[in-house]
Amino acid sequence: DTEVTQTPKHLVMGMTNKKSLKCEQHMGHRAMYWYKQKAKKPPELMFVYSYEKLSINESVPSRFSPECPNSSLLNLHLHALQPEDSALYLCASSQVAGTASGPLDTQYFGPGTRLTVL
């Protein structure tokens, strides 16, 4: 089973709203990732959690706040977003976090949350 689930599938929010995106995996993976993907562009890494600790923050604005409550769950809290933050937000997981891109750090992606900020 290589399934990563994400909720909600779609989200529309105003610039003053607070919302959260959720991601879950039950593969026993110890690394989880958030990516942002704009139309016709590759996914851009935002955050990496390794063993439930934030290991990489790619200089993401503070209006995006990640949280890893346990090894299976990953949240992304959203507050005071801008219209340019509208994108597909992807969650991924891997056995471990690494950069050799080998079998142990192969990332498996969820279906994404389509976020629209009005």
Place this chain on the structure above:
Amino acid sequence: LAKITQPISMDSYEGQEVNITCSHNNIATNDYITWYQQFPSQGPRFIIQGYKTKVTNEVASLFIPADRKSSTLSLPRVSLSDTAVYYCLAPWGGKLIFGQGTELSVKP
């Protein structure tokens, strides 16, 4: 120094073999190259990965020459349902970086 590069688009016809090449001219000896397929508004789906010579699975083959400066994803006998964007993922500058993606269009 170029990052990870691949052609922006390719066209093919049903039943043909499609080869998509990714250039990654600065990867280490044991670094893997991974390929993903992505349909509109879906997450990338793992296709294949390897770090040398040739790897084959039930959907694709991956060829990596000895200099490892590029890799080629080979899709045998494509069908209309293979129309998608294909990304290579490789290490660059201490991070894993996606190529720009190749939009493959398969026509009847």
